[in-house]
Amino acid sequence: MAQSRHIKRRISAARNISKITKAMEMVAASKMRRAQDQATAARPYAQALHSSLKKLAGRVDGSLHPLLSEHQTGQDVLVVIGTDKGLCGSLNAQLMKAAAQWHRQFPQGEVVAVGRKAVHFTRLLGAKLHAQFTDLPEQLRLSNIVPITTLVIDNFTQGKYRSVQLLYMDFINTLSQRVSQSQLLPLGEQLPNFEQATMPQLAAEYMFEPDAAQVLSSILPYYVENTVYQAFLEARASEHSARMVTMKNASENAGELVDELQLMFNKSRQQSITNELLDITTSIMTV
Template structure:
């Protein structure tokens, strides 16, 4: 009976875990839908912003802007976007493998990390960081990431960094998120295919002027690029967490079924033994 009680306790524990993971799955699913919607809906805006930059570049030499200047002075800066919380499946391990690969290729590179998990990982791995950010809101806004873009922009303009890139988990769909490196600085001019696709066929009038618009547009383009990376990362995080909790709930359910079968067999064996003992005792009395 002791074994039966142990199995029964394990069933109770597994059911409790299943309830917790199911609740976490529902919370993650709610956050996932909002994050996915925000990331997907912002993509056309990012594309439109690049179109505007392309159109202005047809009127103004964009290479004169300092954020396009490939000065080659300073170190490489990588901005790594992780999560503040765990239970997100392979999200962070996949990201950190790419981070280690980058560090091997850039031993003197500078690292800016976002998220408690990245902070803990760099401390554990003995990797020095230039700056750390954590506890950013789930419904992230452009203003929330401005301190990060300011560090990158000022460092690049002051020749502290010769190259600025960002590493994040790019949202593909609910079941698929892929690590992605994206160069931020120097800003790459639109490639020929993009320029041809969005070639201007009419005359554009710029007010106050293409040069003045460019001076405001280029920094904003950088900020929006970083913001879009954050949105993709948030959508990936909540998707990965929802799937992880769903898998955990299903595994807990399977475990309950297995334990219930073991319990039933154990209980059946116990009852059978009791019946045998009663039968044996009865036969002895009548023997």
């Protein structure tokens, strides 16, 4: 009888957990759809901006711009876009693994951590935390990430940073996200056409006002901002997708556990009834 009561308590606990995870799954699914739509809708603009910069190849000496020039001295910096909350599967663990590899390569490097989880695992790694940004709004706007990009751009142009890498989870689909790590600054690697001009026979003719150099100088800081902003959108879509899938799996596992416990309860109850019948039968036979 005591065993049956214990099983009933476990069934009740599993059902309560299932209700909680189901509610969290529904909330995550709603946020996931908005985040996915926002990330995918912004991709064409990011690609068009990248294409516009490539069209400046061969028109301007890119090495003259501070965001394109390589620095021999300064600090190596990693910008990590993590999450503020957990319960999103192995997403943050994958970021931590990639950050650990970077830290082994640049043991004296500094980290700009975005999200409470990123701050936490940066400290676990023993890496120097240069800056931290947490509790960003759910509906991200470009203005929300300006403090981050301003910090990065200003320190790089002042020669305090030698290189800046960007680490985040790239959204593929609801079931798949992958770690993305790329060089943010200097921009030479992202824009190879600044180092090797487009072939004249393939280049289209464009007129730049007031001139190509000033257009480049205006676009590059905004390009950095938009690159970071797109990374945030991809990371947010990855987070909500991973959390929705995790909560869905948790709900299914809780349901399976309830079924198993219910079967155990039925067997225990059946055994208890059988024992009672045997006791009654034995008593009658004794009399």
